[in-house]
Amino acid sequence: MAKAAAPKKPAAKAPAAKAPAKGAAKAATSAVVSLKQLAASLAESHEMPKKQAETIVNDFVQSLADHLKEGAKIRINGLGILEVKSRPARMGRNPATGEQIQIAASKKIAFRPAKELKEAV
Numbered sequence: 001m002a003k004a005a006a007p008k009k010p011a012a013k014a015p016a017a018k019a020p021a022k023g024a025a026k027a028a029t030s031a032v033v034s035l036k037q038l039a040a041s042l043a044e045s046h047e048m049p050k051k052q053a054e055t056i057v058n059d060f061v062q063s064l065a066d067h068l069k070e071g072a073k074i075r076i077n078g079l080g081i082l083e084v085k086s087r088p089a090r091m092g093r094n095p096a097t098g099e100q101i102q103i104a105a106s107k108k109i110a111f112r113p114a115k116e117l118k119e120a121v
Contacts, residue, residue: 035061068109080113 035057043053064082067074073083089105 078114078116080111083110085110
């Protein structure tokens with residue numbers, strides 16, 4: 001005698017429309033603002049030419065970089081503190097081979113937000 005065919009299961013329904021990926025949702029809600037856009041906003045609110053505002057913003061950024069190169073700590077009220085921190089040399093591991101490697105000492109720019117900025121966000 002022939003075996004009876006097993007009853008077929010109904011086909012699975014197609015999955016519902018997927019929710020957007022986390023990264024895509026975040027990208028849609030947070031936009032990147034460039035220095036040029038900041039300068040344009042500043043120019044509009046203070047009734048000055050855009051070129052002049054761009055120059056001021058670029059000079060401000062350059063001044064921050066110069067002071068950080070000198071090792072100064074920069075405190076901007078309402079925004080936070082920028083400072084250069086030294087990272088000592090250390091031993092690390094190459095993840096591909098597992099071999100130990102020496103990681104050179106380096107400097108990094110640390111930003112500590114002000115209380116006002118934390119509360120505003």
